[in-house]
Amino acid sequence: MLLKIKRVLTLVSNHQKDETAEEEEGEGCGRNILSKCCINGERLPLYTCKPAEENVTFLESVLLGEWEDRFQRGLFRYDVTACETKVIPGKYGFIAQLNEARHLKKRPTEFRVDQVLQPFDANKFNFTKVSPEELLFQFEANMPLDADNSPRVVAINVSPIEYGHVLLIPQVFDCLPQRIDHKSLLLALHMAVEAANPYFRVGYNSLSTFATINHLHFQAYYLAMPFPIEKAHSLKISTTNDGVRISKLMSYTVRGLLFEGGNSIKDLSVAVSNASVCLQNNNIPFNFLISDSGKRIFLLLQCYAEKQALGEVSSELLDTQVNPAVWEMSGHMVLKRKEDYEGASEEKAWSLLAEVSLSEERFKEVNTMIFEAIGCSGEEEEELEEESSIRVNCCT
Amino acid sequence: MSITQSSASLFTTTEEEKEGTFTTRYSLWIKEALDELPHSFTITDPFISGHPIVFASPGFLKMTGYSREEVIGRNGRAFQGPKTNRRSIMEIREAIREERPVQVSILNYRKSGSPFWMLFHMIPVFGNDDGRVIHFVAVQVPISGQKMRNGSGCSEMVFGSCRREVCLGSFVHQERALPVECDEQELENWEHCEASESEKLKSAEAVGSVLSVLTRYSEFAGRLVCGKRNCLRGADCLSSSLVISLGRIKQSFVLTNPCLPDMPIVYASDAFLTLTGYKRHEVLGQNCRFLSGVDTDSSVLYEMKECILKGQPCTVQILNYSNRKDKSTFWNLLHISPVRNASGKTAYFVGVQMEASCKDIESKELRPETRQLSVVGAVRVAVRSSFMVTC
Numbered sequence: 001m002l003l004k005i006k007r008v009l010t011l012v013s014n015h016q017k018d019e020t021a022e023e024e025e026g027e028g029c030g031r032n033i034l035s036k037c038c039i040n041g042e043r044l045p046l047y048t049c050k051p052a053e054e055n056v057t058f059l060e061s062v063l064l065g066e067w068e069d070r071f072q073r074g075l076f077r078y079d080v081t082a083c084e085t086k087v088i089p090g091k092y093g094f095i096a097q098l099n100e101a102r103h104l105k106k107r108p109t110e111f112r113v114d115q116v117l118q119p120f121d122a123n124k125f126n127f128t129k130v131s132p133e134e135l136l137f138q139f140e141a142n143m144p145l146d147a148d149n150s151p152r153v154v155a156i157n158v159s160p161i162e163y164g165h166v167l168l169i170p171q172v173f174d175c176l177p178q179r180i181d182h183k184s185l186l187l188a189l190h191m192a193v194e195a196a197n198p199y200f201r202v203g204y205n206s207l208s209t210f211a212t213i214n215h216l217h218f219q220a221y222y223l224a225m226p227f228p229i230e231k232a233h234s235l236k237i238s239t240t241n242d243g244v245r246i247s248k249l250m251s252y253t254v255r256g257l258l259f260e261g262g263n264s265i266k267d268l269s270v271a272v273s274n275a276s277v278c279l280q281n282n283n284i285p286f287n288f289l290i291s292d293s294g295k296r297i298f299l300l301l302q303c304y305a306e307k308q309a310l311g312e313v314s315s316e317l318l319d320t321q322v323n324p325a326v327w328e329m330s331g332h333m334v335l336k337r338k339e340d341y342e343g344a345s346e347e348k349a350w351s352l353l354a355e356v357s358l359s360e361e362r363f364k365e366v367n368t369m370i371f372e373a374i375g376c377s378g379e380e381e382e383e384l385e386e387e388s389s390i391r392v393n394c395c396t
Numbered sequence: 397m398s399i400t401q402s403s404a405s406l407f408t409t410t411e412e413e414k415e416g417t418f419t420t421r422y423s424l425w426i427k428e429a430l431d432e433l434p435h436s437f438t439i440t441d442p443f444i445s446g447h448p449i450v451f452a453s454p455g456f457l458k459m460t461g462y463s464r465e466e467v468i469g470r471n472g473r474a475f476q477g478p479k480t481n482r483r484s485i486m487e488i489r490e491a492i493r494e495e496r497p498v499q500v501s502i503l504n505y506r507k508s509g510s511p512f513w514m515l516f517h518m519i520p521v522f523g524n525d526d527g528r529v530i531h532f533v534a535v536q537v538p539i540s541g542q543k544m545r546n547g548s549g550c551s552e553m554v555f556g557s558c559r560r561e562v563c564l565g566s567f568v569h570q571e572r573a574l575p576v577e578c579d580e581q582e583l584e585n586w587e588h589c590e591a592s593e594s595e596k597l598k599s600a601e602a603v604g605s606v607l608s609v610l611t612r613y614s615e616f617a618g619r620l621v622c623g624k625r626n627c628l629r630g631a632d633c634l635s636s637s638l639v640i641s642l643g644r645i646k647q648s649f650v651l652t653n654p655c656l657p658d659m660p661i662v663y664a665s666d667a668f669l670t671l672t673g674y675k676r677h678e679v680l681g682q683n684c685r686f687l688s689g690v691d692t693d694s695s696v697l698y699e700m701k702e703c704i705l706k707g708q709p710c711t712v713q714i715l716n717y718s719n720r721k722d723k724s725t726f727w728n729l730l731h732i733s734p735v736r737n738a739s740g741k742t743a744y745f746v747g748v749q750m751e752a753s754c755k756d757i758e759s760k761e762l763r764p765e766t767r768q769l770s771v772v773g774a775v776r777v778a779v780r781s782s783f784m785v786t787c
Contacts, residue, residue: 058761064773065766072709072733072769081780084740163776198489199777224641224781226490233483236587260482292482 010103010323012157012167012212013130014075059194063154064222066136067164070156075133077101080160090346092228092252095332098341102159102334103321114306116206116280118214120177126215127169130155136166139191150174152187157219161327161334165221168202176216178207180276186269188218192294193265199224201291203326206276208285208305210323219326228331229298230291234258237367238376242267246374248367249298253353254329255363256300257370265294271374272297278373284366287326300329301366304356317352324356417441418450421530421621422613427451429609435602436536438472442492442529442636445643445666446471456536459514461507472534477505479584488516493637495520495529495625499599501539501589511584513539515591517599520636521610524620527627529636533610535602539591632662632681634782639663641778647771648672648749650684651735651779654704654742658683662744671749673720684747689717689725700732707742709733709772713752727752731768735779743782746775 070076078101085097120126138151150171157165168191170176170184192202202220205211234247237257244262249255257275262268272288276299279286285305289298304324307313321336322328333349335341358366418441419426430439436455440447452467460467460475476485484502491498497519505511518534591599607623614621629635632653634642642651648667652659660681669676672687679686688697692715703710709732716728729750737743748771750764762770 060774061762061767061770064777065762065768065770068769068773068776069766071773079736081736081776082740085738085780163780164773198486222777224777226486230483230486231490292486295482 010159010212011077012159013125013127013134013155014077014158015129015131015134016125016213059191060197060200062137063166063195064164067156067166070133070136073133075156075158076160077158080165081163084341086344087225088344088346088349092231092331092346092350093226094228094344094346094349095223095225096341096344096349097161097332097334098338099161099334100336100338102161103323103336114208114283114309116208116283116285117179118177118207120175120214122175125213126175127153127155127167127172127213127217128175134158139168139187157221160221161332162221162223164200165219168218168220170216178205178211178214178216179280180204180206180273182270182273184216184218185273185276186266189265189269189290189294189297191218191220192290195220196293197222198292200293201227201289201330202294203287203289203330205287205325206280206285209287209302210305210325223332227289227291228252229254229256229289229329230296238371240267240271240374240376242271244268244271246271246371246376253350254300254302254357255360256298256329257367259297259299260295268294268297272299274374275299275370278370279366282369284369287329289326289330291330298330299370300326301358301363302329302356303358303362307355313355317355320352322352324353329353329356421617421619422610423617426609426613429613430606433602433605433609435605436538437602437606438467438534438536439606440472440532440534442532442640447492447640447643450531459506459512459536459538460504466507475504477503477511479503479511480505481588488518491518492532492640495636499596501591503584503586503589504536513583513586513589515539515595515599517596517603519603519607519623521607521621521623522625524622524626526633527625527629528633530621531610533603533606535599535606537591537595537599537602539589539595632656632660634663638778638782642775645771645774647767649771649775650679650747650749651744651775652684652747653744654734659704659745668749671718671726671751672716673718678719687716687718687728688714691715691725692717700730703732704734704745707734716749729764729768731772733772735772735776737779737782743779744775746772748772 071079078099080099083097083099085095088094088096134155136154136156139154140152150173152168152170153172155167155169157167168188170187176184188202188204192200200220200222202218204218207214229249229252232252233250235250236245236247238246239261240246242263244267245260247258247260249258259268259272259275262271276286276288279301285302287300287302289300290296291298302324304313308318319337320340322333327334331349333344333352335344418439430451431454433453434455435453436459437453438449438456439451441450444450446469448469448471449467452462452464457464457467472488473485480503484500487500488498488502497517499515499517501513502516503511503513515537516534517537518532520529521531521533522528523530610621611623634651642663642665645665646667647665648671649665650661650668651663653662656662660683661679662681664676664679669679672679685697696712696714700710700712700714711729711731714728714730715725717723717725729752731748731750733746734742735744735746748768750768754764
């Protein structure tokens with residue numbers, strides 16, 4: 001039985017149609033649609049990581065320069081910098097934005113919320129249908145190009161949450177569904193590392209957590225503020241054989257794990273992708289946030305879509321039309337209604353996200369699964385005293 | 397990893413300027429006075445690109461094993477390393493961004509590469525007359541992790557304690573002291589190392605001493621500083637965090653404020669000063685028209701003015717007059733755009749200059765037009781998070 005859910009639609013491409021409408025495109029060039037012949041090395045800038053040098057701002061320059069170009073050409077549905085934004089007073093500093101244009105009119109839609117993995121459907125909108133102008137550049141990490149030369153591209157999100165909001169689409173022509181594998185996560189991690197900017201974060205939403213499109217992609221944007229989740233304390237649980245430290249988030253409204261360290265970028269990526277693959281194979285919805293220039297990855301679990309479909313969420317929360325995807329879970333909330341923005345408080349943000357979060361028991365069960373998949377002990381350290389705050393505000 | 401392995405020397409002509417401004421602010425004898433203090437501390441200047449250290453005490457140099465030349469001009473991040481706690485790094489970064497004090501235990505690395513735990517205590521120092529952050533003072537107190545009694549004979553024990561991983565096989569409960577004969581490998585694996593009460597007092601005392609020297613000497617120089625912000629920062633004055641963000645952008649650009657009379661320059665990048673040959677104090681507060689001259693096309697000026705009034709971006713080619721030694725003119729491919737802040741309203745205009753002769757240079761990497769727009773983008777990101785009042 002398909003569960004019905006009121007999902008608030010957002011467009012990420014100017015060529016994205018209503019999912020319930022008939023798709024008639026896909027016929028090749030001349031129709032302004034992305035086909036293999038439209039991407040070639042010369043027309044689309046190719047950006048490759050430089051292994052030895054520290055090229056701190058180059059990726060940032062390409063991304064910002066191309067994004068600003070599309071911005072001035074009017075390819076975005078609205079000017080996101082004209083949307084008022086503020087930090088909500090409180091301990092964590094949740095960030096709220098008033099953005100009436102991002103989410104389109106709410107309407108019911110048939111949407112499988114009970115499946116984290118769903119097969120690619122060529123009839124639905126996917127990234128081979130975007131206009132070439134929405135592509136910014138190809139991105140190849142320190143990985144050998146595939147034999148079939150399947151490009152990994154970076155495209156704009158035409159309904160940006162913040163300036164610089166892009167989509168990283170690995171192997172765009174392979175039409176992979178939204179699911180994590182080792183290679184794709186490593187690419188996303190490389191992008192964060194290469195950007196070398198703690199305010200450029202890369203995020204992933206699995207299908208049951210309000211991913212908009214079932215075509216493998218990651219999102220990223222710039223916001224020069226800390227996210228609340230980045231301030232949360234964590235308690236170390238374990239370390240993998242490759243030196244990846246896994247901690248549990250403490251005193252944050254959403255339950256999740258923090259992965260950091262590792263002897264190499266690859267080690268960190270493998271730990272998180274093993275965990276993600278385990279979750280998606282067990283049909284457990286999750287998101288992750290790559291933060292701190294690729295040094296910290298937050299793996300978050302949620303159950304909002306299912307709760308919503310079963311009618312277990314209050315109507316006040318539903319009325320805010322917030323889709324709790326990775327950005328919201330990290331503490332960046334885009335609000336559609338002025339009254340929600342004006343009345344935004346830390347308590348409200350906290351309780352909305354608490355609705356999203358797993359229960360402690362369920363979280364423990366999921367943790368056990370994850371640790372088995374990663375291959376290390378999931379037992380928490382015996383001294384379970386919560387790490388007390390080490391920050392002292394001196395007032396001299 | 398030693399910081400001396402990093403890139404090129406920072407000693408350009410502007411370096412002398414940087415050193416000079418420190419003594420100008422506090423008077424000529426400030427360095428000697430600071431050198432007499434026994435504490436380990438550094439002073440950084442957020443208004444210099446890269447937010448570098450402009451003064452390092454002998455105590456700091458002794459503790460880290462670096463020479464003065466190796467430290468001046470470097471950012472404080474240079475002393476962090478692979479096992480430094482990321483959250484602590486974030487705490488410091490955010491305290492700088494919010495212009496407030498912070499006290500945090502953190503793992504740092506000496507020149508030899510060996511790690512050590514210290515209590516990092518940083519405060520902003522404000523200009524008394526304009527309310528902006530002039531410097532940050534950071535004090536470093538090594539954490540010994542040994543049991544100590546507080547001097548007054550109180551029965552309560554004060555201690556420093558460090559916590560090691562359980563899987564190393566030994567575990568220290570928080571109430572017992574840890575004898576510090578553990579090897580450095582283990583130091584790096586510690587999750588956290590809490591400073592003792594006496595170490596925290598030490599840091600507060602050190603901060604107080606440094607601040608009092610700075611205050612006294614700034615008074616001599618007639619430009620008083622203090623530990624608290626005594627007046628609201630003026631509209632023509634950018635926050636130090638915005639200045640730090642803008643300092644990452646290496647191209648020539650300026651920010652002007654359309655809400656102030658005659659739309660003055662409120663920020664000018666180092667590259668702008670090099671391109672035009674002017675000094676920073678000569679351009680701040682001025683309208684950009686000083687770059688125009690006799691042969692500058694007035695219709696181009698008119699076009700720019702129209703775009704500014706309409707709040708639209710534009711690109712023009714304009715003849716500018718430099719103040720370089722040869723007083724040469726140059727063709728400037730100038731791009732102007734309004735920039736909004738968090739309120740959603742226009743707070744500044746950004747002007748990005750490109751010398752026309754550079755435009756045709758074969759760039760293997762980034763097209764000049766893209767590079768110019770990337771400056772606009774970077775400025776937008778920086779200004780977006782700055783919460784200043786607009787007109």
